[in-house]
Amino acid sequence: MSINLDIRVKKANKVYHEGEKITGVIVIVSGSDIKHEGISLCMEGTVNLQLSAKNVGIFEAFYNSVKPIQLVSCVVEVAAAGKIPAGKTEIPFEFPLVPRPNKTLYETYHGVFVNVQYLLKCEMKRGFLAKDLIKVAEFIVEYRLEGAVKALPHPVKFSITPESLQNLKDRARIPRFKVTGQLDSTMCCLARPFTGDLVVEHCELPIKSVEIQLVRVETCGCAEGYAKDATEIQNIQIGEGSVSTGLAIPIHMVFPRLFTCPTLFTSNFKVEFEVNIVIVFQDDHLITENFPIVLTRY
Template structure:
């Protein structure tokens, strides 16, 4: 039995570019083996792809673009020799960014998107020659911005006032919604820290039609440079229900949405790609028609929906 495991020093696996990536290689063997070196590989890259159906791209087109390399290191942890049976632990430490290296802007934060994905991996390889399969293990670690590069003071949430009525909608509505009318007002933070929730409030001032649900959808807007054109796609990250049922009129409802770590990152505007975010507040009204579209996209305009979309700028703070 041969087993190799990578254990990082931090259980949350979160590191900054200026910090040491350290841990230990745990090797469990039923019998001793000979090897030609134990190597540690650290790789970080931005992976870009274009999926069929994206705006401005032919439906059948599918393209994976060349990854943008952020960091690529290979270190010999142990020279060739033998590893005895039982459990062997080999400590390691890697400096991701060398002191004085002025390329902090290249170390984008970890992000798992639909078309843009920034990922950092550490892999151990125990080379055993042509007659034996190499032993290896891989672990993903999460990279965040250096605290030294972050603002000294915490940012103040930028609150934006919004209102939703039948006149603000750009899509067709049910006749009873157009004639009876409705009015929803509120305010929400649109410039906030990744460490803080999206906060705000809204009030149903009036509505002739009973309300079914009030939801807030967090969206990512990923843009990729393809040749001379920019392909942009918006996709849903998560949905948070603010209210269920026909809520009381003129009662203030709080908005409190925690951001998912791996699916969000600081808003990025780079040369070959960009990652932005926005939120859509959706008011669903009670209607028999909506029962025919139970599996529809919640952010797609429908006859029984009222919507308001706001841009969201995310930043990393200390």
């Protein structure tokens, strides 16, 4: 017997703000009557933290002291034990989106070592010989406009030369070059693209590629210590081959949904972001200039 269990929220984009009501229906479709021992719906929001492989063993106490942080937790019984008739049945539900006492709702964020996720989980308990049915659906939480930190323009001009580079082991191997440009703002609204321009003034070696790299910097830990890891979110090529000198190359990068969030600082974890300008020479040597950025929702 085929049974389809689904959770559908009212909002098509599934985006909610603190204080709103999450409404929707549980949809059950079956070719025959279903006997069940009760149907429950759970709303939960959690922050899951983990260490990278290189830090396992260094912070053994981390696993004992930092468990998933519960931001929201609410369970309701939507149907008592009984029978669901054949065909399509819709059971409405409503949850107020409010945090647990002394907790804060953070924006939805899917990272590598930090994950903030909000889920609706429906469970239909069946009889002794039948398998319970479980359906999980994610919804998105974003900050409200009221009280949110707003992005103020903070333009940054840059000039990249062999002398400006940090952490170079052999400066003599780097060709003579100069790259200038401007980032329109290092304080960025997630709803607007990251923009600017870049000019290759001169270069001794042909340039193979010019790229813009978006990086997440996640820090998590406890009183015993903190682990900080930087990982790439996306890499966009803005110049290829023998890039013309003196020509302004536009920088335009859209921030990906879910994999970015407003810059976040808490006692147990931090989520920060950086932009790298990467220049790859014909001999595959590359140089990188790093720019910390602050992300806001509005």
